[in-house]
Amino acid sequence: MHIPDGYLSPVFSVGMGLATVPTWAVATRKVQKVLDNRTVPLLAVFSAFSFTVMMFNVPVPGGTTAHGVGGTLLAIVLGPWAAVIGVSTALIIQALFFGDGGILAIFANCFNMGIVLPFVGYATYRLIAGGSPILSRRRVWAAGIGAYVGITVAALLVGVELGLQPLLFVAPDGHPLYSPYGLSAAVPAMLIAHCLGASIVEALITALGLAYLQRQHPEYLTSLRSVVAGPSVPEGQIERRSPAPLFGGLIALGVVILIVAGLVSGGGNVSHLFGADWTSVDWPGVATMLLITVVIAAILIPLAFLLLPRPVRRIGTAFVALAVFAPLGLIAPGFAYGEGSPDDVKAAFGYVPQGLQEFSGLFKAPLAGYNLPLPFFAGANAPLWHQALGYEISGIVGILLIGGVISGLAYFLRPRRSDPSAARSTA
Numbered sequence: 001m002h003i004p005d006g007y008l009s010p011v012f013s014v015g016m017g018l019a020t021v022p023t024w025a026v027a028t029r030k031v032q033k034v035l036d037n038r039t040v041p042l043l044a045v046f047s048a049f050s051f052t053v054m055m056f057n058v059p060v061p062g063g064t065t066a067h068g069v070g071g072t073l074l075a076i077v078l079g080p081w082a083a084v085i086g087v088s089t090a091l092i093i094q095a096l097f098f099g100d101g102g103i104l105a106i107f108a109n110c111f112n113m114g115i116v117l118p119f120v121g122y123a124t125y126r127l128i129a130g131g132s133p134i135l136s137r138r139r140v141w142a143a144g145i146g147a148y149v150g151i152t153v154a155a156l157l158v159g160v161e162l163g164l165q166p167l168l169f170v171a172p173d174g175h176p177l178y179s180p181y182g183l184s185a186a187v188p189a190m191l192i193a194h195c196l197g198a199s200i201v202e203a204l205i206t207a208l209g210l211a212y213l214q215r216q217h218p219e220y221l222t223s224l225r226s227v228v229a230g231p232s233v234p235e236g237q238i239e240r241r242s243p244a245p246l247f248g249g250l251i252a253l254g255v256v257i258l259i260v261a262g263l264v265s266g267g268g269n270v271s272h273l274f275g276a277d278w279t280s281v282d283w284p285g286v287a288t289m290l291l292i293t294v295v296i297a298a299i300l301i302p303l304a305f306l307l308l309p310r311p312v313r314r315i316g317t318a319f320v321a322l323a324v325f326a327p328l329g330l331i332a333p334g335f336a337y338g339e340g341s342p343d344d345v346k347a348a349f350g351y352v353p354q355g356l357q358e359f360s361g362l363f364k365a366p367l368a369g370y371n372l373p374l375p376f377f378a379g380a381n382a383p384l385w386h387q388a389l390g391y392e393i394s395g396i397v398g399i400l401l402i403g404g405v406i407s408g409l410a411y412f413l414r415p416r417r418s419d420p421s422a423a424r425s426t427a
Contacts (some may be wrong), residue, residue, distance in 0.1 A: 060197030072121030121150025
């Protein structure tokens with residue numbers, strides 16, 4: 001869903017800032033009111049969670065890949081204004097350090113995924129949840145449905161933005177200057193890919209996340225009254241229950257839906273699940289990658305549990321585990337719709353739009369493609385486990401960056417309280 005440079009006109013891209021920048025300003029003022037020793041670690045952890053979720057590519061109908069965002073879950077826990085700050089921070093770091101999304105397209109990407117998604121997802125969640133108890137099963141379903149609607153609306157906007165470019169910006173020879181995908185191609189492609197793929201994953205992540213919080217960290221949902229609307233539960237009535245039964249049911253439901261969608265879009269052929277060519281996957285390389293990932297998980301996950309601050313230890317460890325296994329998304333063949341290189345576009349359309357020629361190489365991220373710029377990790381012909389290791393290490397670097405940036409923002413945004421003793425001494 002990240003729009004690269006060259007697919008949107010610079011005028012269009014910068015113009016999106018007219019909606020994005022004022023929203024950031026309002027979000028900053030709103031978040032200032034609730035920053036304390038409890039909310040800052042949560043905002044950092046959930047922003048890192050959003051970053052990690054966006055690294056995890058999943059196959060979707062059409063032979064391409066997509067990803068979740070996690071914005072609705074962040075909005076449920078800390079409120080939609082905090083979600084704007086958290087998801088936007090993750091998106092900006094992705095663009096600057098990893099080349100995921102264009103520099104000129106930052107305003108558009110943040111508007112779609114960092115503003116529209118959490119607000120639409122949260123509004124849908126609140127509408128369905130109504131006045132139900134914080135720990136009710138109804139809120140789990142509301143969270144999943146809200147997340148599904150939120151990311152689907154964001155995907156629709158991406159399709160519209162890409163599809164408008166051939167209508168608004170055309171070269172004298174009749175070729176589109178920027179995105180060559182018209183509305184009739186871009187909108188259905190984005191909607192089908194998400195409705196039958198990424199939106200299901202986003203719903204599953206959000207529902208499981210809320211179910212986990214209800215059972216293991218209900219205090220996150222009950223004590224932040226100024227951030228999360230809804231009836232609270234007295235501390236003495238909170239019962240920590242095992243999330244395993246609900247987790248099992250939701251995961252099974254999600255897997256069944258995804259398999260059915262994959263078979264339908266692949267014509268019933270397992271080797272062409274989701275319309276992709278799975279025979280092109282290096283399966284021995286996948287086995288090696290899985291083995292190495294398990295070894296890394298055995299080291300990093302216990303280490304995270306030992307080093308993370310106690311208030312976010314368990315949830316932070318769970319998110320580190322997600323980051324460790326993020327390279328599994330590299331198994332899926334294909335690339336995200338609308339995020340192909342100029343060569344991919346030329347192969348599809350027979351020419352390279354002027355915008356892609358001029359702006360696709362505008363900025364070179366230091367860890368482009370979530371890979372380390374070292375011979376061992378980089379290169380199209382590098383073994384899959386080399387790529388996965390570089391992907392994993394660069395992802396951990398990104399998580400640390402987000403934690404540092406959010407903590408720094410919180411330091412500068414926190415209201416400065418005057419010292420009463422100093423005031424008395426000068427009176």
